[in-house]
Amino acid sequence: MSAPAPRKILVTSALPYANGSLHLGHLLEQVQTDIWVRFQKSRGHHCLYVCADDAHGTAIMLTAEKLGITPEEQIAAVQQEHMRDSARFLIGFDNYHTTHSEENRIWCEAIYKRLKDNNHIASRPITQAYDPEKQLFLADRFIKGTCPRCKTADQYGDNCEACGATYSPMDLIDPVSAISGAKPIEKDSIHFFFKLPEFAAMLQEWLASDTLQPQVANKLREWTDAGLQEWDISRDAPYFGFEIPGEPGKYFYVWLDAPIGYIASFQNYCDRTGHPFDEYWQHGGATELYHFIGKDIINFHGLFWPAMLHSANLRAPTAIYAHGFLTVNGTKMSKSRGTFIKASTYLEHLDAQYLRYYFAAKLSSSVDDIDLNLEDFVQRVNADVVGKVVNIASRCAGFLRNGFDNTLSEPLRGTGDGGLLHRRWRGDRRSV
Numbered sequence: 375m376s377a378p379a380p381r382k383i384l385v386t387s388a389l390p391y392a393n394g395s396l397h398l399g400h401l402l403e404q405v406q407t408d409i410w411v412r413f414q415k416s417r418g419h420h421c422l423y424v425c426a427d428d429a430h431g432t433a434i435m436l437t438a439e440k441l442g443i444t445p446e447e448q449i450a451a452v453q454q455e456h457m458r459d460s461a462r463f464l465i466g467f468d469n470y471h472t473t474h475s476e477e478n479r480i481w482c483e484a485i486y487k488r489l490k491d492n493n494h495i496a497s498r499p500i501t502q503a504y505d506p507e508k509q510l511f512l513a514d515r516f517i518k519g520t521c522p523r524c525k526t527a528d529q530y531g532d533n534c535e536a537c538g539a540t541y542s543p544m545d546l547i548d549p550v551s552a553i554s555g556a557k558p559i560e561k562d563s564i565h566f567f568f569k570l571p572e573f574a575a576m577l578q579e580w581l582a583s584d585t586l587q588p589q590v591a592n593k594l595r596e597w598t599d600a601g602l603q604e605w606d607i608s609r610d611a612p613y614f615g616f617e618i619p620g621e622p623g624k625y626f627y628v629w630l631d632a633p634i635g636y637i638a639s640f641q642n643y644c645d646r647t648g649h650p651f652d653e654y655w656q657h658g659g660a661t662e663l664y665h666f667i668g669k670d671i672i673n674f675h676g677l678f679w680p681a682m683l684h685s686a687n688l689r690a691p692t693a694i695y696a697h698g699f700l701t702v703n704g705t706k707m708s709k710s711r712g713t714f715i716k717a718s719t720y721l722e723h724l725d726a727q728y729l730r731y732y733f734a735a736k737l738s739s740s741v742d743d744i745d746l747n748l749e750d751f752v753q754r755v756n757a758d759v760v761g762k763v764v765n766i767a768s769r770c771a772g773f774l775r776n777g778f779d780n781t782l783s784e785p786l787r788g789t790g791d792g793g794l795l796h797r798r799w800r801g802d803r804r805s806v
Contacts, residue, residue: 388668390427392434392456395459396460396717399700406697423467424468426473426636430614430632435613471638478637488686497565500565508553508556511561511563512552518530563610566618570602571603586676589740659689669741697737697741728751
């Protein structure tokens with residue numbers, strides 16, 4: 375019986391925002407994804423891992439303004455830093471791109487046109503929060519206040535980190551501008567909406583499939599059971615992003631173009647390498663698509679994204695794997711407590727492999743939060759990595775020295791020097 379053909383798999387992880395450095399929370403997801411991809415490749419499957427920087431939004435614009443540079447200069451510098459830190463953690467991206475790319479602009483416009491042609495886009499005036507001091511409409515993440523559902527204070531204007539509720543920024547209790555501290559005023563503006571309620575039946579079927587973890591599917595049913603709302607996909611100028619075709623001064627909301635960035639990054643890879651593109655994103659191809667994300671963005675990936683793909687006649691993900699938050703010593707990462715650890719800061723002191731092993735030991739199929747307990751981290755690394763793995767290597771070294779002329783294997787035919795499996799030991803210093 376012949377062996378089954380290798381699977382063709384495309385894998386993504388969530389896009390880091392191009393407004394700051396990678397921290398250990400980002401690395402949790404990238405390490406999880408990287409391990410899964412390595413496993414698939416070890417089984418002989420054709421598995422590609424693509425990602426990108428999430429490069430649009432008001433935060434990018436404001437940071438660049440503060441630094442006295444252009445947004446393009448800001449995102450280019452951050453992208454290089456992200457790629458460097460990921461590489462030092464041995465993350466094996468097949469392609470790392472940016473959402474501020476020509477590929478992403480083309481795909482955003484194409485998907486929007488399909489949604490509009492299918493009558494899945496609505497427009498109407500809305501009342502927005504406006505910063506009278508900064509003189510700009512406030513993006514959701516630049517308004518803070520008390521959650522209208524669970525009454526948790528200091529929540530952003532798009533969703534509550536405590537209970538997961540999504541809402542309009544002006545629904546917040548006692549809102550303030552996170553930019554200037556001023557109390558926002560209300561101002562009318564025309565906005566564009568994706569008609570998510572029209573996909574209620576499709577999404578209920580989607581949630582009943584095995585595409586999502588049970589905990590995630592149950593959480594998303596809270597949205598469908600409560601009645602889906604139309605999703606605001608536009609923002610007003612000034613805004614750093616892609617302008618909506620035919621709508622001067624209106625821009626695609628960053629969360630519309632961010633997941634499309636998966637498609638754009640893969641398009642960039644295919645254009646560079648000649649790899650076939652269509653069979654991975656069109657219906658009917660014998661390919662698989664997997665997203666690895668944090669539980670805080672599951673509503674975008676588990677509701678909005680599949681509905682958009684359905685309207686645009688593109689394939690849906692084979693599965694979405696969500697993980698919990700990373701805590702440090704049992705608490706949320708915090709700069710004031712000294713537990714907000716950047717990837718580059720960690721690498722100044724410790725080997726990346728230690729953290730990769732610790733995350734691998736703690737991760738599971740659940741979406742429960744994962745705690746980086748520093749005492750446990752030291753104990754596990756010393757006991758498991760140093761005490762066991764290195765001890766096995768040390769014992770094997772003695773056997774090789776005493777009985778096998780310091781040779782681990784026969785030289786590989788055709789390699790000349792024995793290939794990767796031919797190792798020699800020089801005195802007490804072991805070298806490959």
